[in-house]
Amino acid sequence: MIPTLARTAAALLIGNELLSGKTQEKNLFPLAATLRARGIRLCRAVVVGDDQDEIATEVRRLSKEYDLLFTSGGVGPTHDDVTLEAVAKAFGVTAKVHPTLEQSLRNTYGSSFTVDHLRMALVPEGAELIVTQEVTWPTVVMRNVWILPGIPEIFRTKLGVVHANVRGASEFVTRAIYTKLDEGDLTSLLNQIVEAHPSVEVGSYPKWFDPRYKTKVTFDGDSQSKVDLAVEEFLRLLPSGGAQTLDPGDD
Amino acid sequence: MIPTLARTAAALLIGNELLSGKTQEKNLFPLAATLRARGIRLCRAVVVGDDQDEIATEVRRLSKEYDLLFTSGGVGPTHDDVTLEAVAKAFGVTAKVHPTLEQSLRNTYGSSFTVDHLRMALVPEGAELIVTQEVTWPTVVMRNVWILPGIPEIFRTKLGVVHANVRGASEFVTRAIYTKLDEGDLTSLLNQIVEAHPSVEVGSYPKWFDPRYKTKVTFDGDSQSKVDLAVEEFLRLLPSGGAQTLDPGDD
Numbered sequence: 001m002i003p004t005l006a007r008t009a010a011a012l013l014i015g016n017e018l019l020s021g022k023t024q025e026k027n028l029f030p031l032a033a034t035l036r037a038r039g040i041r042l043c044r045a046v047v048v049g050d051d052q053d054e055i056a057t058e059v060r061r062l063s064k065e066y067d068l069l070f071t072s073g074g075v076g077p078t079h080d081d082v083t084l085e086a087v088a089k090a091f092g093v094t095a096k097v098h099p100t101l102e103q104s105l106r107n108t109y110g111s112s113f114t115v116d117h118l119r120m121a122l123v124p125e126g127a128e129l130i131v132t133q134e135v136t137w138p139t140v141v142m143r144n145v146w147i148l149p150g151i152p153e154i155f156r157t158k159l160g161v162v163h164a165n166v167r168g169a170s171e172f173v174t175r176a177i178y179t180k181l182d183e184g185d186l187t188s189l190l191n192q193i194v195e196a197h198p199s200v201e202v203g204s205y206p207k208w209f210d211p212r213y214k215t216k217v218t219f220d221g222d223s224q225s226k227v228d229l230a231v232e233e234f235l236r237l238l239p240s241g242g243a244q245t246l247d248p249g250d251d
Numbered sequence: 252m253i254p255t256l257a258r259t260a261a262a263l264l265i266g267n268e269l270l271s272g273k274t275q276e277k278n279l280f281p282l283a284a285t286l287r288a289r290g291i292r293l294c295r296a297v298v299v300g301d302d303q304d305e306i307a308t309e310v311r312r313l314s315k316e317y318d319l320l321f322t323s324g325g326v327g328p329t330h331d332d333v334t335l336e337a338v339a340k341a342f343g344v345t346a347k348v349h350p351t352l353e354q355s356l357r358n359t360y361g362s363s364f365t366v367d368h369l370r371m372a373l374v375p376e377g378a379e380l381i382v383t384q385e386v387t388w389p390t391v392v393m394r395n396v397w398i399l400p401g402i403p404e405i406f407r408t409k410l411g412v413v414h415a416n417v418r419g420a421s422e423f424v425t426r427a428i429y430t431k432l433d434e435g436d437l438t439s440l441l442n443q444i445v446e447a448h449p450s451v452e453v454g455s456y457p458k459w460f461d462p463r464y465k466t467k468v469t470f471d472g473d474s475q476s477k478v479d480l481a482v483e484e485f486l487r488l489l490p491s492g493g494a495q496t497l498d499p500g501d502d
Binding site: 011016017020023024028030033035036037042043045046047049050076077078079112116153172174182183185186187188190191202205209220 | 267268269270271272273274275276279280281283284285286287288292293294295296297298299300301327328329330331332360363365367368370371402404405423425433434435436437438439441442445452453454455456457459460469471
């Protein structure tokens, strides 16, 4: 399979437990890092509960608006696992038991296999199954929608499959400078850099309770030389002694 | 101030860093737990970057659709802090320097105060400032939109103010049973409980790499007796030895 070329992506994180304070959402962060490493801009993430209509509405909207959509959660065998049917609904098709997945389930469960397990073999009509040497359990992709599991340990194994199968038009370059200045005292300087380097995205992140630095300033772009120019000008204009060159490495 | 009575809420989590894999989002979880404890249903969360128009569009939509909206992030003094102006835009008003906030900033920064710090005193016209004994820095609320900071340590201190000022119509009751059964083997039983107890929300969460249990089953509702009835029936129908009564306490 040739990696899909994509500029933009969205994430749909599914599960009542994420909105009721029972479970901390853990999949957005590694997904964002994976897409970033492939040069794809993750533009939006939405968290919704286990509601088929609501999921279908979001899948329809996000899969139209962005090049790729990644869903997480709702793919197990029980009544609250409704993602596969919702994705099918979003594309106006039905979800059917896929023979490859049925066979995988029969092999896994052996004599304890029951018809109830078959919910885990449902895929929207027309979906593709991706199997790799590392991740032998099939990953389901419906057009531009990757349907990933919610359990963080399993989700992360799927990111290797994502990494191998999608790529952006160019890579992102990022640099960070840790300064000892209060964010408010950096404002004028940052405005100057932002104006002079329109192709570089400048971020400013204060840290309140860290003795090592006060504000982390990040520089992002798709050209190393342009990012470097912005960083060099920032450092030149920074009051002397204001920069901390060492990366505290724990933000 | 009388606590605002609300049934539903949404969260808008703002910041490029949350979508680029630089920073793990940490505010949704404690916000969800706070609202849950007050009997308010958090229905949806959306993560967007530092884009004024996009934030304004979401604020308009979510504040109309839900009783309360909580934003997190984008309230500092730099060019990428655009939440206050975006909320103002969503409501068709302008953002103006608030004299109380200006005075707080002048007191905080003393002789190092500059006009650049004034961005942190901007509030949408008509916004209310809430000050409590515990959280003396004003919390900005614009109609049904709570505008909270992104830094997790500061965000959490604001949740005390939220807790004191909002409440739902009734409290949520939740119970959890940890079972040693595979989720697939519980499906029929769960379907039976879901059908017999329509006012109780049943959730099923498999744990893959834990020797102590395989599936956590949760029961949520607004009536203790109804939740108890569902739990009792579930336990009665569970194959003997299938339940783990002790809460492993680390999910």
